[in-house]
Amino acid sequence: MTTDDLDRILASEEPLVPSSGFAASTMGRVREAATAPPPLPFPWRRFLLGLLATLALSGLGGWTTVRLHAVEALGAAFGSVSAALADAHLGLPLAGAVVALAGTYLLVRLTLGFTGASR
Amino acid sequence: MDRVEADLDLADVRRVLAGDPEGFEGIVRRWQGPLINLAYRFVRDRERAEDMAQEAFLKVFQQLARFRGDSAFSTWMFSVALNVYRSSLRRRALPAVPLDAVAEMVGRSAPQLALEEAQREELVRRAVAALPPRYRDALTVFYFKDKDLAETARILEVPEGTAKALLHRGRKLLQRKLGALGSVPSSVREAHA
Numbered sequence: 431m432t433t434d435d436l437d438r439i440l441a442s443e444e445p446l447v448p449s450s451g452f453a454a455s456t457m458g459r460v461r462e463a464a465t466a467p468p469p470l471p472f473p474w475r476r477f478l479l480g481l482l483a484t485l486a487l488s489g490l491g492g493w494t495t496v497r498l499h500a501v502e503a504l505g506a507a508f509g510s511v512s513a514a515l516a517d518a519h520l521g522l523p524l525a526g527a528v529v530a531l532a533g534t535y536l537l538v539r540l541t542l543g544f545t546g547a548s549r
Numbered sequence: 550m551d552r553v554e555a556d557l558d559l560a561d562v563r564r565v566l567a568g569d570p571e572g573f574e575g576i577v578r579r580w581q582g583p584l585i586n587l588a589y590r591f592v593r594d595r596e597r598a599e600d601m602a603q604e605a606f607l608k609v610f611q612q613l614a615r616f617r618g619d620s621a622f623s624t625w626m627f628s629v630a631l632n633v634y635r636s637s638l639r640r641r642a643l644p645a646v647p648l649d650a651v652a653e654m655v656g657r658s659a660p661q662l663a664l665e666e667a668q669r670e671e672l673v674r675r676a677v678a679a680l681p682p683r684y685r686d687a688l689t690v691f692y693f694k695d696k697d698l699a700e701t702a703r704i705l706e707v708p709e710g711t712a713k714a715l716l717h718r719g720r721k722l723l724q725r726k727l728g729a730l731g732s733v734p735s736s737v738r739e740a741h742a
């Protein structure tokens with residue numbers, strides 16, 4: 431099959447005539463679309479606020495953990511570890527997890543809170 | 550595309566953007582034929598082509614505010630429609646070209662081939678529709694737009710050189726695929742001339 435054959439065949443397609451109701455049914459759908467509420471945009475502002483809050487809480491948790499570890503290490507080095515610090519040491523991983531979970535919950539809540547239910 | 554048509558398009562676009570969706574009816578009536586015919590070249594099925602064209606009109610309506618007037622409205626509209634058609638084809642591809650039918654035609658006498666010319670042409674068109682998407686799109690839009698390379702490139706949103714390369718490779722691929730069909734008999738060519 432030559433290029434000329436292809437050219438001739440592909441350039442000579444018989445045009446279809448649209449069905450009689452095509453324009454009317456298309457306009458019906460257009461009218462529906464025109465009256466439908468616009469799609470909700472992604473709530474970037476809430477998402478960013480939530481993200482910042484999560485980062486701040488995680489940072490605070492991390493900083494507290496490091497600080498208490500440092501105090502404990504110093505205490506051990508000087509042979510004066512207090513019972514209070516020992517308790518804090520045991521509770522720290524749990525406290526960190528709670529802070530991270532709370533931050534994540536806040537982020538999800540702020541983001542999802544924007545959808546239909548809140549309107 | 551004539552100037553009057555372009556002016557009518559722009560007037561309708563302004564009307565819709567001003568808040569009157571009825572202005573879109575003029576666009577639908579003027580372009581329903583071309584949009585359905587472009588879709589048909591991709592799917593070779595009238596009903597599906599009309600469904601796809603309707604989706605395309607809807608998308609054009611929804612995205613009308615994005616039309617900046619950098620190109621003719623029709624060019625932008627065909628570009629949006631092409632993206633709708635591509636998505637539809639990704640969801641449901643055209644059935645493969647029946648190569649058995651091609652093989653059956655080989656070796657027939659000239660009169661038989663002349664009688665089967667319509668079938669043969671349909672096979673060629675289906676073969677285009679079954680090419681890898683970038684070649685399929687380039688060839689389909691190019692022949693649909695009366696071999697206007699610049700307009701084809703604008704609709705495909707690629708540089709002209711890229712469109713030219715896609716057309717060249719697409720034709721070669723098609724010729725390889727359709728090699729078994731041989732050349733069109735001269736009697737048939739004359740009948741079409």
